Amino acid sequence: MRLIHCATLELKEFNECDVPEYAILSHTWGNEEVSFEEMIRPTPATYNKAGYHKIQNFASEAAPYCFEYIWVDTCCIKKESSSELSEAINSMYTWYKNAARCYVYLEDVEHFTAEDFRKCRWSSRGWTLQELIAPADVHFYCKHWDFMFTKEECVFVLSETLGIRSEILLTCDPSLASAAERMSWAARRVTTRPEDMAYCLLGIFDVNMPMLYGEGGIKAFLRLQGEIMKISDDQSLFAWRKKEEEGESLYSSYTGLLAPSPMEFIDSHNIEFVENSLENCPYSSTNKGISIRLNVIPSRADRHEPEVYIALLDCRYHEDHGPEGRAVGIFLRRLEGDQFARIDPHRIFNESHSRLFDRADPTDVYVRQSIRLPRGHRTPRVYGFVLSDQISIPGIYLADMWPVNCLRLLPSEQSKIAALCYRSRADPTFGTLAVLLRWDKKSMRFSSFCTKDSSWTEGTSIIDHVETMGRRIRGNDAEIRLVIIEATDGT
Template sequence: MAIMRTNIFNDFPICLLAFNEKGSEIELIERNETWRRICIRMKRDFSTKFDFQTAELGGEEEAIQEFNSSCSKFAILSHTWIQDTPGEVTYADWKPTKVDKSSRGYQKLANFCRVAAIDYGVTLGWMDTICINKESSSELDESIRSMFKWYSYAEVCVTHLADIMTVDNMRHDTWFTRGWTLQELLAPSYTKFYNAEWKKIHSHWKGDLEDEDILREIQAATTIVKDELTMNLLDIPISRRMQWAANRRVTRAEDTAYSLMGIFGVSISTAYGEGPQLAFIRLIKEIIASKHDTLDIMNFGYGNKYPSEKSAERSGRITASSLVPLSPKQFLWSKPILWQRSTTPITLTHLGLHVSVLLIPGISITNLPDESRPIGRYFGTITENFLNPNNDITSGTFSLLESCIYEKPISSTIRREAVLFFAVFNFYETATTVEIAPRDSLCYAKALIPVELHLSFDLEDILSDTSKLRMLYTPQPTFFTLQSVNEESYFIIPKPDLEKHGMFLRTMYL
């Protein structure tokens, strides 16, 4: 009994629709009433399911678990809200004797209850339009934070596609464009799709996410492939999950962030009115604090649009970091990070993202002396596009670790804008060594440029105060391949030797 009660008050939705085996006589009940009804049912039915007199030792516990499983099932509805008036039946509207049963909103509710009862033998259901009391801020907050869990615990997720009739045009349904329905696609263990007339799109017994025709339509609508639907979500890169949300729409702007909590396994409080960027930054901060693949948070770009001064000023009050995205849309320009090991902690502070980097200088090939050579054993080139405030894209090719950058005195022809620092993030640090992405893997970096204008380039001055470096905006993240003059296949460098090869280990706020 204690296990069952804990289950009801911790894992069940706050409110549920209760109905009979035909899906009629619909009521709206809360957890206390759900628990009361289960207790009555247990007293009435338990003895008929289990004979204590003839039971073997341990059988009572098994019977209780079986009963708990059978009476704690609920169906859950995934749908898009009716935008016309009158629309959905809400918690505030629910008066069974007065509600307009001919309205589209009530017909949807009734069809859901009917399907849950007749098709799946379930007499409890959850529907967001009516089962959330939005006048209670605490209940709304708990519901939003718990929604992913409720979808995952449901016996069946009934998904109503109100715009289509057959599998062939599933991809065109509005359901695939909404923000909240992404988690409703990913969370349930068993999903069945119903068309505009509340008929099953497929009549087979298996879950619809196992059907090849439906999977093909889902991929066309969302880019999500079969393997991603069966994987543990937390094993899928952060940037990939963000891409799924990039083009989805929400009614309340903050819901872009709130609807992603379950998908990233984090929880933040809801605060409507805070604005979408602040909500998203709080989500990102929780992800950074709890996930092992935090490097992927920085795997985003800007497309062909330079952040305007007004936008930068507005976002500056939200985060001081240029390495933190302000929207899932920025991950549309991410690239797969094939090798993203990092052993140093990354934290988001008022000064920016506190992160360890390996600084690798590079010089523009247009300023490269005729006789060029790497300073140590490693070399590489980067061709990158940079955004400027006029929304023009300029390209540059830089040769890394060239000896001329480190010479004293530095050639007067090497000017400040000719040298960039590339801050590499995906390296593995031990007490004595640094391991860099091996051959045929990619180093993930951001391009940094000295803030102050100098007539000549001063390497020591910059390295003594890395706060003098600022990040350059790029359409996509920067990746490059580092190579060795000795054709090594694996790069493990003792820390005392880093500077000999022209590299500098620093901890920075970016």
């Protein structure tokens, strides 16, 4: 470990067993940081850099408190050496934990207010998460190196602003939180390199793995979760929810059990791990996917898909839901044999514990991260519909649609309505052929209504007639799988 001497600002290397007491810096990088090479062979340009002035000010602030040495990540690591960089990243959490004091420098905060702290770069960076949690003694400084507060003094503001329980901040022990809760701390944070979003969490989960820059953020995060599984049976690792995106079908998605990024845990902050109800059966990664035994219940909500199950996880929602909380589950579909896939990853099942596990059947399943569909396998039914302005029907064209700014409607907890307005290419007196589509999630049915009205001429907005059409469609429970409008020239 290399440290900077406060008086001379020279680097000195120490063996692990004889590292002296030191202070450590937590900050965000700017454009003029000082590298390892510049620190050992400084030039006049080095001394003029903002990063060098930052190190000087840090040393000046630490020295009166009897700190002879300090550590700064910009220049104490030889980043050109991939082996040294990998070792440093795996050791970073320990270095911050072992520091006698951590100095947090907020370069973009003039004077402390809760709002300024919430907006500063330091609060949203991935690496600063461990730099806040690991050390016990943390002092915060603003732009001009004026002292603001300690972690202990302002723990409740930090907790509320950063979404980390005060108990975690005071004990410096992230293991008091479930895997899902720990992931949620990083859900809104960012890193410059995508792989660092996984690497910055190594210390939070007390795991190690090699650095492979260039593998991409998703692969790095999947590797991180694989390492967590080797040391933990915390099934809240699977309690994530994918963000809904425009143009994506919720029910046609097949995924594995592992999340692609911490962002999917943004709503998992109140999920806690409970003791394994299946006699601590181990689970592991195999060449058939993750092998795990889960309590599964046939999903009544998907009566059209008998091979869909709710898989109950050994975790629960712990806030305001009584002493037992609410059970947490995900939706699985059997592909063939003992091979399953997670479907509808945009939802997490949650319900009262009462009698749930009495109805569950312990089942051994394999879930691949990269889904391989068996030959002849059909994807789940896609409940929803897509409106296209490229529809081509002889003699008729799509003149209007509603909603005009949403061509693709996805299923949700409420019903969805869309309307299409067709007109004749050749006959202006034809009026309008209007089609109303309605999806009712409760009954899991489509309804449709089609009407021809000569009073709907060019310039008539379909939105004015949607409610009228809606009243006429009510009571029509006929399920339709595909609506086809057939027309010929002149009709």
